[in-house]
Amino acid sequence: MAPAITAVGLCKTFQVPVKEPGLHGSIKAVFRPSRRAVDAVRDLSFTVARGEIVACIGPNGAGKSTTIKMLTGILFPTAGEAVVLGLVPWRDRARLNRRIATVFGQRSQLWYHLPPADTFELLGRIYEIPGPECRARVRLLVEEFGLGEVWRTPVRKLSLGQRMRCEVAAAFLHRPEVVFLDEPTIGLDVVAKAAIREMIRRLNREEGVTVFLTSHDPTDIEELCRRVLVINHGRLVLDDSVAGMRRDYLETKILRLLLDRPVDPPAMPGVTVLKRKGPGLKLAVDTTKASIDGVLRAILAMGSVVDVTVTDPPLETIIAAIYQSKGLGAGEGGDGPDDDVEEDR
């Protein structure tokens, strides 16, 4: 079967107006602004097969949103080609829009002062779904995703998690074949994130929807996707399976501890001390070699724990690690890691 999305050598260069300093610059800026070229996307090529869930991750400014905009036809590229469901997005946008959907994590399409039910009805008319079919579809979505209590409540009274669930459900109303999700879990708590991920998984499984999502959160990738694209400075840095990426880069967890007294942690395999300040400790734990549980036990033997946090390393660190492993110099790549890692090799 033909792939859902194909991108070949996509490039997007923006001409950003630049104001020269001083009064002369201000006057000039009004009438003939000078422009600076900004390469947002450089030579991006990838394929997404039907029914795949692919994540596109990268730091801010990497070009993720620009890529989505090109694939949905909102922007046209400076160079390169793309085909989505057999159509060229920026040329056949109207036809393509009927078969795809986009969800922006930070911008809502639900009317704020009305219940989601009303927006669903409007969407049915925008996508020209006949009345009875639309109503049946809405009933199905509401039931499947447990939206019963929130569906008829004004959106402004919903929590962010509830709103996002309705937002995602709304995107699937017209049975799109491809769904683009731009930061769908941003700002959500752990429970809400899990709910959204479950929704996406089910719809992918039951309706074969191809999902292309961007995210800042490595857990989104781990939980949802089989494949990941890493973008930085507009370039594709990694196109790999999640299993591969996990194996290589995602097993480290950051452990932050606040103890009741300064403690000198014992040397343990797979554990690196990143920072030590008074009673505070920051450790990097390689979960293939050590368990969080084991590390905590060892620390607890030495003193009481006042506070503990377990997080993923920041995306920038992961990307930097990817770069390092690929032998790309720091100048080429993203922002450097924000911690000095003292390696115990």
Add this chain to the structure above:
Amino acid sequence: MGRMMMWRKIGKYVAMARQAVRNRLAYPREILGRVMFLALILFVYDRLWTKVLGERGDFAGFGHAQLIWYLLITEAATFSFPRLQDRVSTDVKTGDIAYRLNRPASYLGQLLAEYLGETLAGAAAISVPGAGLAFLLAGRPPDLSLVHLAPALAALGLGTLVSFGLTASLALTAFWVEDNAPFFWIYSKINFVLGGLFLPVEVYPGFLRTLAEILPFRLIFSAPARLAVRFDPVLLIRTLIAQAVWAAYLLALAWLIYGKGVRKLNVNGG
């Protein structure tokens, strides 16, 4: 020692006023927009009065040039007065109004200093191009001379105080009414009619004229503008007295409302 304290206090308020002036003039594009709008209005009314009055006609004693300059002054005043209500509403909501400055003189004094500063800045910014426009369209009004200008400016100054008293009293209702925007909408409409925005209130018919002369709204910009374009010493004295009386009354009213409001705030919590 006492006099030093007083001068220092005045100095504080002068500094606030100066800051307000700077704030107002920080957005030249906004001023340009208002000047353009003023130009449009003056132009339209110029065409109207030319058509209606012809070369030498008058409207209850007001000739073409006088009506245009009248309009310039009232419009410039309307543009110059800052919006107190937003500032006061925020202060009430955050509780700053009670805790930061706990004496009525301080808070109202601060508001007044800023009000005067912003009005002065706005007026200066808009009157120069505005006067140019009025002159281009209508020439000089017959009564305008330096001798007449000074008392007219005094009347404008007192008018500003009246405006402050009214606006502050209304704004301070924020203590009791969270969304008092409708009050200000009504106030601006009243000013439009009873405040004599387009015509001096003495040309109003019958009961409306009486009503307008009893109420203080015409004292803000209508009466001063009228004196500026058509001077009358008797009217001047009466206007200044009326303005002084109303200004005193309204400032006292604002003071009272402030006191009541702060007490309410302290009783009910922030």
Add this chain to the structure above:
Amino acid sequence: MSTAVRRLRFIAGYFKLNLAMAMAYRGSFLAQVFFMAANDALLLFFWWVLFRRFPAVAGWSFRDMVVLYAASATAFGLGAAFCSNFLGLSRLVSEGQLDYFLAAPQDPFLHVLVARGWFAGWGDIAFGVGAFLLAGDGSPWRLIVFPAVVLCGAAVLVSFGFIYGSLSFFWGRSEALSGMAFESLLIFSLWPGEIFPAALRLLFFTLIPAGLVSHLPVRLLARFDWPLFLALLAAAAGAVCLARFVFRAGLRRYESGNLVAMRD
């Protein structure tokens, strides 16, 4: 379901939602309607005072002025109540909010046109219709002509709102200029054309079509004339086509992404 029916269902969908908003916020809706109607009525105050002293202004009577205000207000109100995006198009463009409309499977021009309504517009309609009925001579023919000419006026107003707003596609700092142009269109539509020099009156049928919004409609209400009415109809249709053309040209620039510093 034919295309026309589907499109009508789509437009009706937005109308339904705007209605739902009004019902959900009944107090706010009624307040805005009332205040806007009162606001419009007060504007007539100046003319009332003037006409007590002068019997006619450039051949216009007070009743004529009321009809002018009625026509202008109703035209504006219709536009604002159903198509209020014409008032804020500049901002939509400069803030990148057109993405949503581009991503939807409907014609972007039509979509932006119908997507929003402003409660206060109903106040203008209420005032306009009320004023017209009060000032009228009750002839049934006028009751048919009024909606017809006012709809043309609304079409011209909305179209030019779009045209002025579309300047933002081509020139980033044009918001003030578009605002000024639209403001003058509104103001001139509230003043009789005869007080202005002939050269300016030409402007009222071209760049700032106040003539099409209210002057010509008032003329037609006083003395109906089929050729003139058809000319107004044609001009209104032309305005809509021009607006669509300009907007779509602007959209092509928008899609280049070079309008704003559109970053990730």
